[in-house]
Amino acid sequence: MVKKNEDAVTYRDVNENPCNMCMPMGGILALKGIEGAMVIVHGSQGCSTYMRRHIAEHFNEPVDVGSSALNEKGTIYGGEKNVRLALDNIIKVYRPKVIGIVTTCLAETIGEDIKRIANQYVLDRGMDGFPIITAATPGYGGSHFEGYFFTLKRVIMELTRSTKKNNKINIIIPNISPADIRELKRILEEMDIKYVLCPDFSDTLDRPFSRPYTKISDGGTKLADIAAMGGGLATIQMGVTIDDAISPGKYLADEFGVPLYNIPIPMGIENTDGFIQTLVEITGKVIAPSLEQERGRLLDGMIDSHKYNFSGRSVIFGEPEMVYAVTKTCLENGILPAVIATGSQEGRLHELLRVALVDVTEENTTLIETDFANILAASQDAKVNIGIGPSDGRYLTEKGEIPLVRLGFPIHDRVGGQRLLSLGYTGTMMLLDRITNTLLENKYKSYRSSIYEKFYQQS
16 A cells, blocks of 8 residues: 655555564564563474574673473464473573563464463562563564564553652663663763663673573663562653553653653754754753763764765664654754665654654655665655665665664674664764765765766767
8 A cells, every 4th residue: 555645655555575574573672671581482492483583693792591492283272281381391490580481473363362471470479579470462563673662561561660850860871882872871870870771781692701501691670670660750752653551751751750752863954963962952951071071073974974875865774763863863864764664563753753754855755664665766856865774674685785884783794783883872983974975985986987087078
């Protein structure tokens, strides 16, 4: 189906190479940012193997994920026995502090009541108080983006308790790189702000090399901190594109009265300024001089690169939050977002883009719940000369010769995706350098032959 809008064309016919992964993969990522957590995928062995390998190749870390190994018999008679055996084995081998169970298409299609199974298991084993968090995440229910936020909401629903007020700010983040998480924490510490950042996989999925090897990494958001989020000073959620139904911050506001500040990912001048000003508004703190210097260096770098960026016609794709942040950054630097695409559900993305692009005179195309075949076709129509997004977009390079700046999740064909810094003033400058240098590389690769064809062959 093709949906026509007054300012864009939105495709919804996914045929090949979808621009997303499945819902339970996002659930695994969210759970990996929780202290002492272990994950079980309730479904076939192949599902957990695919997700474990996919995440491990991006982060270049061992990623342990359990499986209920649901088979034909379990599909017919129910998989409770498999889940209970998986829980027994996980507890015996890993000794986790919390277990998360995410479901797959198979488990949800047969109507498995995973929450009842988990509650009954805790009761039967005499493990009162041991947290088992369940999340219904069938692949057909959404993409890994929706699975991430839905599972994170389930974590907070299960672990957060009404407590006395504290002076910490809850920071709820989307699926960003460990390097970006560390940069956010550095900014908060520069401002001398106490916080609970959730989920925090900056160490669990990017840990230092050490011996002896441990099956569960140190790090992650502490369970005690999650329990106290109901008494937080405020919640800053980087989730402007998500619906209220999967919003952890909305749950904290409704259930515990914690004020919610929903902001974009702090990438680019405007979005990073917004993040800093929100911190000032909540806490009354003064902006750290070091951050003012970093802002000035970013402005200086934007001046340096603007004369090259005006020629950029970009296709931006990936998870909605990242897509929106990158679009705003491109607009600040004179790069036209000619095609904007996501394989995830629409949420509030289209309306946010309509506002962001109101002053753009050239036609642009927005694609929602789409695939790379549609993205390539739209990019070729728009004469795109640079792509920005995860490495699955190498399809655009292979089929359309569009150079790609790799950003987001997953990055499988390069090393260091977990170390890519793109947030804050410093991260934005690093991303802008990558974009500008890619445009320059592409220009100098062919400009002599282009000049020859334009001026000499015609004469």
